[in-house]
Amino acid sequence: MTDYDPELEIIKAKKLLKMKKKITEEKPKPKTDRDLFIAQLVDRGTEVLAAVESQYPRETAIIVAKIVELIKNGELQSRISGGELLALFRSIGLRVRMNTKISIEEHGKLVSLSDRLKSKED
Numbered sequence: 001m002t003d004y005d006p007e008l009e010i011i012k013a014k015k016l017l018k019m020k021k022k023i024t025e026e027k028p029k030p031k032t033d034r035d036l037f038i039a040q041l042v043d044r045g046t047e048v049l050a051a052v053e054s055q056y057p058r059e060t061a062i063i064v065a066k067i068v069e070l071i072k073n074g075e076l077q078s079r080i081s082g083g084e085l086l087a088l089f090r091s092i093g094l095r096v097r098m099n100t101k102i103s104i105e106e107h108g109k110l111v112s113l114s115d116r117l118k119s120k121e122d
Contacts, residue, residue, distance in 0.1 A: 043081040
């Protein structure tokens with residue numbers, strides 16, 4: 001026959017409550033379709049996506065949804081680079097403008113071409 005110890009029961013209840021709380025805190029948030037798409041991007045993919053979304057938000061949402069559908073179905077398993085994403089949007093007729101910056105090495109430092117040309121004029 002076992003003895004009933006109220007202090008031991010209180011300690012067990014506290015530990016159980018602590019474990020339940022920890023489990024509920026650790027539940028990962030469900031990934032949105034956009035999160036799933038971003039996880040497939042490499043190189044400058046997120047930069048290209050941000051540029052396209054700012055210029056063509058409605059069209060981008062539709063295209064991203066279709067790509068996510070392909071990812072979920074397992075038809076698209078490879079990563080998508082920034083260049084490939086840009087080429088995709090341009091191939092369907094969206095003229096995406098990207099900020100470009102040309103840098104050159106000067107005395108061991110990277111200097112933008114515009115800064116270099118300005119210093120040459122002075």
